[in-house]
Amino acid sequence: MRFFEYESRAIVAKAGIPVTKHGFAKTTDEARRIAEQIGGPVVIKSQVLSGGRMKAGGVKFADTPDEAAAHAADILELEIGGHMPRGVLVDSRAAVKHEYYAGVVWDGIRKRPVMLFSDMGGIDIEQVAEEHPDHVARRHFSTRTPFSDWEAKQLIASLGISGSALNRLTPIVARLARLFLEYDMTLAEINPLGELEDGSFVALDAHMDMENEARPRQKAILTELGVGDDETRLAREPTPFELAGEEVDSQDHRGVAGNVTEFDGNLGLVIGAGGGSLTLFDAVRAHGGDPANYCEIGGNPSVSKACGLAKLVLQKPGVDKIAVMMSIVSNTRVDIVARGVIKACVELGYDPAEKIAIFRIPGAWEEEGFKILEKYGVEYANRSVSLHEAARRAVVKIQGAAA
Amino acid sequence: MSILIDADTTFIVQGITGREAVNLTRECLDYGSGAKIVGGVTPGRLGRDVHGVPVFDTVAQAVEHHGAPIDGSVVTVPPAFTKDAVLEALENGVKLVVIVTERIPRGDVAEMVELADERGARIIGPNCLGIIVPDVIKMGGIGGPARDAAKSYSPGPVGVISRSGGMTTEMSSTLTAAGLGQSTAVSIGGDAIIGSTYAELMPLFEADPDTEAIVIYTEPGGRMEAELARWVTDNGSRLPIVAFMAGRFMDEMPGMSFGHAGTIVEGKEDTATEKIARLAEAGIVVAEEISEIPQIVKDRIGAKV
Numbered sequence: 001m002r003f004f005e006y007e008s009r010a011i012v013a014k015a016g017i018p019v020t021k022h023g024f025a026k027t028t029d030e031a032r033r034i035a036e037q038i039g040g041p042v043v044i045k046s047q048v049l050s051g052g053r054m055k056a057g058g059v060k061f062a063d064t065p066d067e068a069a070a071h072a073a074d075i076l077e078l079e080i081g082g083h084m085p086r087g088v089l090v091d092s093r094a095a096v097k098h099e100y101y102a103g104v105v106w107d108g109i110r111k112r113p114v115m116l117f118s119d120m121g122g123i124d125i126e127q128v129a130e131e132h133p134d135h136v137a138r139r140h141f142s143t144r145t146p147f148s149d150w151e152a153k154q155l156i157a158s159l160g161i162s163g164s165a166l167n168r169l170t171p172i173v174a175r176l177a178r179l180f181l182e183y184d185m186t187l188a189e190i191n192p193l194g195e196l197e198d199g200s201f202v203a204l205d206a207h208m209d210m211e212n213e214a215r216p217r218q219k220a221i222l223t224e225l226g227v228g229d230d231e232t233r234l235a236r237e238p239t240p241f242e243l244a245g246e247e248v249d250s251q252d253h254r255g256v257a258g259n260v261t262e263f264d265g266n267l268g269l270v271i272g273a274g275g276g277s278l279t280l281f282d283a284v285r286a287h288g289g290d291p292a293n294y295c296e297i298g299g300n301p302s303v304s305k306a307c308g309l310a311k312l313v314l315q316k317p318g319v320d321k322i323a324v325m326m327s328i329v330s331n332t333r334v335d336i337v338a339r340g341v342i343k344a345c346v347e348l349g350y351d352p353a354e355k356i357a358i359f360r361i362p363g364a365w366e367e368e369g370f371k372i373l374e375k376y377g378v379e380y381a382n383r384s385v386s387l388h389e390a391a392r393r394a395v396v397k398i399q400g401a402a403a
Numbered sequence: 404m405s406i407l408i409d410a411d412t413t414f415i416v417q418g419i420t421g422r423e424a425v426n427l428t429r430e431c432l433d434y435g436s437g438a439k440i441v442g443g444v445t446p447g448r449l450g451r452d453v454h455g456v457p458v459f460d461t462v463a464q465a466v467e468h469h470g471a472p473i474d475g476s477v478v479t480v481p482p483a484f485t486k487d488a489v490l491e492a493l494e495n496g497v498k499l500v501v502i503v504t505e506r507i508p509r510g511d512v513a514e515m516v517e518l519a520d521e522r523g524a525r526i527i528g529p530n531c532l533g534i535i536v537p538d539v540i541k542m543g544g545i546g547g548p549a550r551d552a553a554k555s556y557s558p559g560p561v562g563v564i565s566r567s568g569g570m571t572t573e574m575s576s577t578l579t580a581a582g583l584g585q586s587t588a589v590s591i592g593g594d595a596i597i598g599s600t601y602a603e604l605m606p607l608f609e610a611d612p613d614t615e616a617i618v619i620y621t622e623p624g625g626r627m628e629a630e631l632a633r634w635v636t637d638n639g640s641r642l643p644i645v646a647f648m649a650g651r652f653m654d655e656m657p658g659m660s661f662g663h664a665g666t667i668v669e670g671k672e673d674t675a676t677e678k679i680a681r682l683a684e685a686g687i688v689v690a691e692e693i694s695e696i697p698q699i700v701k702d703r704i705g706a707k708v
Binding site for chain 2: 275277278286294
């Protein structure tokens with residue numbers, strides 16, 4: 001889960017890392033007041049979760065509170081990457097002598113967190129790593145032993161940094177490493193980390209990502225920041241169709257009808273589970289099909305959950321047929337899913353044989369399931385029909401119907 | 404032969420009194436020659452039994468009751484308690500931990516893996532269905548009830564490694580239908596950090612004389628495939644590898660997670676397209692469809708002779 005910059009600043013400051021004087025504003029008046037309090041040149045920064053703020057005009061400089069208010073008015077109305085800003089950050093403009101980079105991420109291969117440090121801050125670290133690899137230092141650290149400051153010192157010193165800069169940078173990077181673990185971050189980044197004219201250091205921008213799985217145990221900090229449980233903070237906001245999918249899933253606790261995602265095709269998909277859904281979605285597209293949605297069902301859903309999901313998909317505008325397909329199931333019962341999707345068709349006044357392009361779910365209770373499908377004349381397939389072949393048959397059927 | 408487990412492997416089930424764990428225990432007891440489940444652990448439930456398996460409060464009690472070190476543990480406790488359960492198993496001498504639980508934060512996984520490394524133990528998962536040696540033993544929910552598992556899995560020369568539990572069975576079933584059995588199939592889990600990656604399991608298959616080829620199921624997200632490609636190139640593996648890549652559509656949708664927690668395109672390197680290129684460079688055939696896999700495996704095994 002991504003944090004807004006103003007939240008990331010709060011996290012960094014809470015960890016004892018110096019930040020510039022700043023404030024978060026939701027209105028032009030608030031922005032003006034903060035600029036007055038700062039009392040000098042300021043930067044107004046749009047608070048959106050998408051990148052490319054500078055390029056989109058979401059970052060502007062002001063010398064007076066009036067100018068700050070005017071810029072805030074523009075930026076508050078400016079949509080960036082499909083997102084409206086949550087507000088603006090009014091930040092004092094520090095006289096920066098040099099920009100550094102400090103970050104912590106996970107290394108999935110070494111299975112440890114890794115600190116990254118560079119004396120070329122202010123630009124994308126991946127670009128620095130590619131173009132100036134000798135300006136990026138890395139160091140993995142343990143999750144089992146408490147983090148010691150010398151690890152940060154050694155990281156920074158390996159770039160040839162010494163003197164008071166080394167001694168001032170060490171606690172900042174050490175605090176960043178500690179907060180990364182303490183708050184279950186997947187990314188904790190200060191970029192740029194500015195060295196001011198007086199030799200002090202300050203976080204000029206920060207970027208934090210918390211692991212979704214850790215949200216339940218990070219309630220305290222999330223509450224402190226005012227982040228609600230309902231804020232998904234995904235790459236894009238959920239659509240009404242997707243929210244309705246979540247509703248279906250939460251109606252009863254049995255099984256999962258998860259990750260319902262909207263696409264704009266004509267073939268509705270009732271598919272599962274994790275890997276099966278990924279395979280089937282690709283397969284439909286590989287055969288020239290046009291999916292109306294993505295979803296993952298599994299974990300032995302109830303008849304009503306399977307029915308609810310099928311209804312949702314069947315009622316989506318533009319959907320002509322649905323394909324009900326899964327990889328071989330061992331936990332989910334074939335007969336229950338069959339019952340659910342047939343019920344959905346019948347209750348909506350459709351003929352299941354016509355609306356269900358294909359039913360391909362082999363596995364537990366398949367004999368019982370296939371019997372029900374036969375009764376309603378629905379085309380079904382067992383494990384001898386591959387996932388790709390099932391997807392192909394569904395596409396052929398829907399294209400035949402459309403022609 | 405097999406990797407990781409065989410007919411003599413003893414294990415416990417941590418969280419054995421949970422609904423899914425009760426089913427899993429039944430399935431493992433029924434499959435093949437019958438798993439040697441020497442105990443279960445649920446704190447506060449000492450003295451009960453699950454399908455005849457005695458339940459203990461602690462792993463230490465289970466080890467004491469068994470009177471000898473216990474080889475493995477299947478961990479099915481809720482995410483908030485998983486790390487503690489795994490550390491308990493590792494500190495009581497368990498050398499193979501299969502973590503079924505999903506939604507465990509990475510920091511916990513890293514800590515468990517770090518201790519496992521210190522203790523010379525191995526973790527499979529989290530968010531996985533476990534390990535199966537066809538007709539011999541299964542450790543975890545892989546393949547489902549014994550009767551169903553027997554339909555999908557058969558003994559033979561192919562090692563299977565998969566990031567998806569369900570697709571482990573789908574691919575093995577396809578191999579079985581084509582007359583290609585499996586030496587061992589391992590569901591390694593779909594999270595961003597897992598106990599054992601493809602590259603880490605390869606040396607085990609490499610050392611298993613009965614394994615003649617490897618089939619892997621893979622997804623976008625992470626650098627595990629690049630690691631495998633590097634391993635194959637560096638070690639000159641004797642085993643032909645055939646891969647299937649799902650989630651190709653995700654390349655167009657960076658930042659969105661589908662399928663599994665670890666399946667998300669975050670950078671250029673973890674897209675499906677990039678991974679397919681990496682695998683191909685290392686001589687790993689990437690099948691377009693699962694149904695093509697058996698023929699490719701047969702050709703590759705045949706070509707070596």
